[in-house]
Amino acid sequence: MTYKITDDCISCGTCADECPVGAITEGDGKYEIDPDKCIDCGTCAGVCPVEAPKPEE
Numbered sequence: 001m002t003y004k005i006t007d008d009c010i011s012c013g014t015c016a017d018e019c020p021v022g023a024i025t026e027g028d029g030k031y032e033i034d035p036d037k038c039i040d041c042g043t044c045a046g047v048c049p050v051e052a053p054k055p056e057e
């Protein structure tokens with residue numbers, strides 16, 4: 001399981017700075033998580049102001 005950023009993302013960039021493995025990059029209109037890098041720590045969900053990162057099965 002990894003996290004996935006929903007369309008609620010406002011591209012603030014906070015999660016990308018906080019991700020311990022650098023899995024988050026700026027994508028087209030929102031930030032994106034590389035599922036091959038994500039270790040499912042939940043940090044991005046905790047720092048996001050709009051709760052855009054959600055756990056995905």
Ligand code: SF4
Pocket residue numbers: 003018019020021022023024033037038039040041042043044045053
């Ligand atoms: Fe990075 Fe953790 Fe979010 Fe995965 S869950 S993208 S490892 S901050």
Ligand code: SF4
Pocket residue numbers: 005008009010011012013014015016031047048049050051052053
């Ligand atoms: Fe988007 Fe939330 Fe990450 Fe900001 S912290 S870039 S709003 S997912």
